[in-house]
Amino acid sequence: MKKNYKTAIGMMSGTSMDGIDACLLKIFDDFKFEILTNHTLNYPQEIREKLLNLANNKGSTHDICYMDFVVGRLFAKCANELIKKSGLKTKDVDYIATHGQTVFHTPKPETISEISTGATLQIGNISVIAENTGVTTVGNFRTRDIAAGGQGAPLVPFADEIMFGRKIPRCIQNIGGIANVTVLSPECETFAFDTGPGNMLIDYCMKKYFDLPYDKGGRIACSGIIDEDWLQILLDEPYYLHIPPKTTGRELFNDLYAEKILQNAPLDRKDIIATVTALSARTIFEAYKNFVFPKTQIQEIVLGGGGAYNRFLTGLLKKYFGNIPVKTHVDFNINDKLKEAIAFALLGYCTFERIPNNVPSCTGAKKKVIMGEIAY
Ligand SMILES: Nc1ncnc2c1ncn2[C@@H]1O[C@H](COP(=O)(O)OP(=O)(O)O)[C@@H](O)[C@H]1O
Ligand SMILES: [Mg+2]
Structure with missing residues (x-):
């Protein structure tokens, strides 16, 4: 009998x-999934520093090219360690889906020789991963959405819809380097x-x-103590008032940006940490007030x-949102740090099954497309 799931x-x-x-998880053909094992491989300090340099536009084509292979090897190492930890054999794994490591993402069109396009680059080469694991690997998801006129982001809402449905109006708030929200509601399209x-x-x-x-x-x-005056200055960033769909990253909130805002920082370093943390919470709250509450x-x-x-x-979020319960993924039996890895496994499933996997209402793409490229 043909099995009705893929091990991914x-x-x-x-x-x-x-x-x-x-x-590592089983994904069934109705998109239900069962988590088997997880693993984290922290980047060695030297890698992190080099990646930060690339993302801050301080790298040569030589560096990008080598890092593509080096990071590919680290992704492969991470996958191999995960397989070992799970007790499965390599041949039991149907595919690897990798987001890769974004070093540049700029959906805003630039015109070169009359050709106008956005661009994105995730390194951690999929052929290197396939070769070093022996498992078919899918990656480079964002490219196709940008080619279809989208922002190439956010891609996780596709998985949010699968995981949470749209019956209860909810905000799924991810707080990674950048904070992003998916709004799921019966009252509006997912955004x-x-x-x-x-x-x-x-x-x-x-x-x-x-x-x-x-x-x-x-x-x-x-x-520390939140420095309210400094917080007000920090909130004066035009990005926060831009109307969605919008995405951002190290292209804006990079080292230069950090150094610029620190010119007005309080003296006590603990207060600096308290205030930049409050900035994340306040911008989430203000974004909901401006762009979510009017819709649902x-x-x-x-x-x-x-x-x-x-x-x-x-x-702070609990305080700002008052009566609205603030939960975490753990309340839904999903590890908070794993959700996005699961999301990419689901997106990869679609690549193989040729199911369109972008959400144009979120990315702004002209149409639904099948994102992902495969290295066998
Ligand atoms: N135990 C923790 N306490 C506070 N912050 C944490 C903890 N673990 C991770 N983080 C924060 O989360 C970041 C990583 O979050 P992650 O979801 O992996 O983001 P990204 O998707 O941007 O890699 C770390 O850089 C750190 O700032
Ligand atoms: Mg991370």
Whole structure:
């Protein structure tokens, strides 16, 4: 009898560039899934620094080319470790779906020799992954949506619809390097956008002032005081008032941006962390007030991504949203750090089955397309 599921690995590394989150799961033909094992491979410091440089436009074609292969090897390593951990054999895995590592993403059209187009680049080469794992690998999802006139982002709403449905009006709020929301509701078409920085500015300041990669549990932010005057200045960023669909990334909230805003920062480094953390929470809240509440009365918020572990951030969100319950993916039996890896496994399933997998109401694409490229 033909089995009615595929055994898949989904792999994700987002704008935080902290490392690769991977999930091994069974995906059934009705899109139900069963998580088997997960694994995280943190990027070695040297890799993270090189990736941050590339994303900050400080890299040569030589660097991009080599890093494509090096990061591909790390994704393969992560997948191999995951398979080993699961007790399965390589041949039991039907495919790997990888987001890759974005080093550049600019959906805004630029015109070169009368050709006007957006562009995006995820490195972590799929042929390198296929070769080093022995598993068919699908990746480069964003390209096709951009080619179809979309922003190439956000792609996760496709999975949000599968995971949560649209019966209850909900916001699925991911807090990665950038914070992004998917609005699921019977009252409107699914829409999604980036609310602004998630952990990106927090991580930058943690590195600069504490020589730590991030604010574990939000403990440092909890020990500081929000500088309301500085927060007001930070909120004065035009991006926050742009009307969705909109996406952002290191192209805006990069090191230069961080250094610019830090010119007005308070003296106490703990207060700096508290205030940039408050910025993430406030911009999420303001975005809902401006762009979500006018369309649908949401009944709950579901947080995900590494920011869901930041107690200062989640505490502020609970305070701002008052009566609206703020939950996390764990309340739905999904690991908060794994959701996006699962999402890419689902997107990859569609690539193989030739099912269109972009959501044009979210990306702005002219039509539904099948995203993903395959290396056998
Ligand atoms: N235990 C934790 N406490 C606070 N913040 C955390 C924790 N774990 C992860 N993070 C934050 O989440 C980020 C990674 O989140 P992730 O969802 O992987 O984002 P991305 O998709 O951008 O890679 C880290 O850089 C860090 O800022
Ligand atoms: Mg990450």
